[in-house]
Amino acid sequence: MSVIEEEAVRGGKGVFREICSEDEELQPTEIESLCMNCYQNGSTRMLLTKIPFFKEIIISSFTCPHCCWSNTEIQSAGRIQDQGITYTLKVRSKQDMNREVVKADSATVRIPELDFEIPAFTQKGSLSTIEGLIGRTVAGLEQDQPTRKATAPEVAAKIDEFMERLQKLKDVKSEFTLVIDDPSGNSFVENPFAPQKDDALTVAHYKRTPQQDAQLGVKSDEKDEEKPGNDIVSMRNEVLVFNTNCPECNAPASTNMKLVQIPHFKEVIIMATNCDSCGHRTNEVKSGGATEELGTRITLRLTDPSDMTRDLLKSETCCILIPELEFELGMAALGGKFTTLEGLLKDIRELIVSKNPFTCGDSSTPERTEKLEIFGEKIDKIIAGEMEGHIILDDPAGNSYLQNIYAPDPDPEMTIEKYQRTFEQNEDLGLNDMRTEGYQEEAKDS
Structure with a gap:
């Protein structure tokens, strides 16, 4: 029970009372609050009252003595x-x-x-x-x-x-x-x-x-809710918005979520978070389906700059290999992404060259920095089409995708292999200890 409700109950009156000049007990409750303009402490005054022939409302007024910023707002106290x-x-x-x-x-x-x-x-x-x-x-x-x-x-x-x-x-x-x-x-x-x-x-x-x-x-409407598959159809047509906190400054932010159908593949969930306080932005992609029975290895031979425009879905469990650069990126890096091949290579370059902690401060050495700069130049050549190579997407969960520009016909420059996961790969995905059959019968026997 809030402070306002406790005071009203002790006074033997309702929580919401009509404004009356003769009611001496009807006083606003003052609460110390943070000013979002100067980040100093101000005060918020709240009053729970009734409007005649209408309903209950909450009136709040904030004032800051430091920067003189003020704000008033009302909220309906009913449903x-x-x-x-x-x-x-x-x-x-x-x-x-x-x-x-x-x-x-x-x-x-x-x-x-x-x-x-x-x-x-x-x-x-x-x-x-x-x-x-x-x-x-x-x-x-x-x-x-x-x-x-x-x-x-x-x-x-x-x-x-x-x-x-x-x-x-x-x-x-x-x-x-x-x-x-x-x-x-x-x-x-x-x-x-x-x-x-x-x-x-x-x-x-x-x-x-x-x-x-x-x-x-x-x-x-309840009739619409009873229709099978209605929730999925509505999710496909709407962008869902829910409140969260910014991972950088922990200020309140909003996350947009959309269910998207990728042609010739499956459904994925795209999430994007924007923070108005610090300007931080993040985007993430989650697979909308289950873990596939077989892993997937996609190999693309890069022969033309137009390959950089191919759509690409990298799940969180996908490893990336570039044999010509002797480069391998583990499944935990970069997270899930839905982008183009050019966007993925730029993210790799930024992660390895720009955001690498071993190239900054006391951890940096001239030799290591020079090697990473050479690696970044090779990535730029691949993006510009000046250097041929291969890119391999190895996803044990089978939830990654690379656009086939010749679809529905086969792509002569791309091969897709299905393979059985090893015990170690199943362990990384948490599948060895996952049981979906027989546990109900064992529970009855016990």
Whole structure:
């Protein structure tokens, strides 16, 4: 139980209480927080309250005394509603500009008369008035105006003109329409005549589309879920996004995952992580299938620079050999990759020459550095087509792939061999101790 909930329970009242000037116990809870602007300690004030004729919300406000950065945000304290909601308000007077508005981060705001729209998930949730909503929009447009005036004067002039039209809306010299469309159903526009009907405000509920369900992270229709293979089909058509931490700076980041079908091969899972804090980027490929019964050895004879454009899938269990350079790269290096042959050779060059710890600092010797530079020059010659050679992909798990540009006909420059794994290879893959048959019968006997 949180600190706020404990205080509410001890007071004998609910966690969420309506804002009232006579309620002396209704005070925000202050929590020390890290400022993401200057990385000093600031304070966050949180208040759990109710909006009359609506629902419970959480209001949070952060301020930093060091850099004076501040941020306000609201979050719905309830669940995502069964239906989406659309509010259509005819703004006819200045009194309408004072109506309270709860805009969830999933809501889209439109003003048809100006052909203006604030897309969903582009702003944090906010508790404001209609005037404040327009003012926040103007402030957001003004933020980058000095840069635009220096780089794109014509665009800056058009934005200035549009901001003037938005500012004129505050005077309500003519009637305009405000539309708030929220698939989550957690946005709200005040009705000052409640519980009576408001002639200027129209509220409509609707059923969400599968695309809106996916954006909100909720399940689709149960009938669709019962269809066999529906999950796999949806994964093929969507990019899944989940939260993680950056491996470099440990800041919150997002990882994108996509299931991709490689022609004449199998399905693979491509994952990419981007960190907005430090700019670190990683990408990784996982096989979407099981370990094959036989290992695979792919040998390609490099005869033309166009070979560098072949698509290549290197699994985590794949070894790479270049006999002409007496080079072998173990299965643990570079990880899984889906790239071109040129991209793989550049990654090898960077790993061996640029990122090699034995070429830096006290570990470096002139002889070793010279040998590695010569190796890098040979890799560059192979990429440029100035040097012929062979590249071998040896994957005991059978999950690596090299594009056959003559498919479905055989490639005269490429050979694919299937072979039985050795005991040591099965041990490396963890297959010797893996049992998939007979364990249930032994459990019954015991």
